[in-house]
Amino acid sequence: MLKPVEKEEIIEDLSKIMEERGFTLSKLNDEAYIAKSGSLSMLIWLPNEDYLLIDDPVKFVERMGLNKVDSIMVVSYRAFYLADEVSKLIDTVRVWNGMYLNVKVYAVDIYRLGERLEETLNLALTTFSSKVSSINEPDGPCPQCGSQMLIKYRHSHRSLIYEKPVIEEILVCDKCMVKIHRVKVQ
Ligand SMILES: [Zn+2]
Numbered sequence: 262m263l264k265p266v267e268k269e270e271i272i273e274d275l276s277k278i279m280e281e282r283g284f285t286l287s288k289l290n291d292e293a294y295i296a297k298s299g300s301l302s303m304l305i306w307l308p309n310e311d312y313l314l315i316d317d318p319v320k321f322v323e324r325m326g327l328n329k330v331d332s333i334m335v336v337s338y339r340a341f342y343l344a345d346e347v348s349k350l351i352d353t354v355r356v357w358n359g360m361y362l363n364v365k366v367y368a369v370d371i372y373r374l375g376e377r378l379e380e381t382l383n384l385a386l387t388t389f390s391s392k393v394s395s396i397n398e399p400d401g402p403c404p405q406c407g408s409q410m411l412i413k414y415r416h417s418h419r420s421l422i423y424e425k426p427v428i429e430e431i432l433v434c435d436k437c438m439v440k441i442h443r444v445k446v447q
Pocket residue numbers: 403404405406407408434435436437438439
């Protein structure tokens with residue numbers, strides 16, 4: 262379980278990293294935030310407990326607004342276990358309540374938070390590239406079908422993995438949907 266002081270530090274670090282990556286953060290409740298970029302909406306969940314003890318899955322879905330977001334990022338020392346539990350809960354409400362949630366579940370381990378979060382954001386931005394896309398620039402042939410690749414997303418930030426400023430780009434082939442996430446170290 263996180264100590265309040267530790268939790269405050271994690272939220273501070275997390276907010277800085279998310280803002281550096283172009284997201285705006287707003288508080289949902291005492292253990293969750295909503296991060297937005299373009300039309301991409303992600304729930305960041307910092308569970309107060311290290312386990313998932315839920316007697317009413319539908320209530321959890323409603324409290325966390327899981328039907329209003331594209332993804333949930335579980336930030337915890339037991340992120341992989343909890344992300345697995347959330348995935349099971351999503352299956353449960355589908356089977357028992359006919360509630361179909363189109364939500365990608367990501368696990369972000371608090372150990373080395375910066376790097377883990379950067380990897381998760383790289384993945385989420387690539388998956389949801391159409392929701393964050395603001396450009397449409399041609400850039401070479403698709404490695405799979407040879408059609409024109411298009412740069413759909415570009416963002417400059419300081420990488421915590423490379424410890425240098427980088428330009429991040431997402432290239433998409435509209436014909437066969439191949440996507441490339443590219444990081445240019447400055
Ligand atoms: Zn292609």
